[in-house]
Amino acid sequence: MPHLTVNVLESDLVGRETDLIEALTDAVVAVYGDWARDIVVVHLIGLPPSRWGIGGKPAQAPSPSVTFGIKEAAFSRPDAEEIVSRLISGVTDAVVAVFGERVRSGVSVELVGTVAGRSGIGGVVVSP
Known part of the structure; x- marks a missing residue:
């Protein structure tokens, strides 16, 4: 199950x-x-x-950052390099479509792999 968590300035997010x-x-x-x-x-x-701070100071106009939780097995597929590239590029383009081209150079997308059997729903471990 893909989980995306986006950190963005509240003032930029409101209404979007x-x-x-x-x-x-x-x-x-x-x-x-x-x-x-x-x-x-x-x-x-x-x-x-x-x-929101960068370099030890409050950030002036930070671009959104996205943490993308994905099953670790996705990184072992033969097409993993292509999938990673397409996800990072597609998520970045989606953020830019909403917030404008000014954010592109600073948008960060981090794909975080979850090992099978190390997550749960409703108090129960999700099996692979």
């Missing part, structure tokens, strides 16, 4: 929530296919400017 959720979901679907649409989870975290 639905557009961002839709764009990120579409980016995942573009890589995996329409079957994935119903299992994409997006969490949006809006931060006040005083709570």
Whole structure:
């Protein structure tokens, strides 16, 4: 189940929530296919400017950052390099479509692999 957590300035996010959720979901679907649409989870975290720092100082206009949780097995597939590239590029393009080209150079996308059997839902370990 793809989980995307986006950190963005609250002032940039307000009013764009639905557009961002839709764009990120579409980016995942573009890589995996329409079957994935119903299992994409997006969490949006809006931060006040005083709570985002870069280089030891409050950031002036940080670009959104995305943490993308994905099953670790995806990195072992023969087409893993292509999938990683397409996910990073698609997620970046989705963020840019919502916030504008000014954010592109700073958008960070981190794919984080979850090992099979190391996650759970409802208090139960999810089996591979």
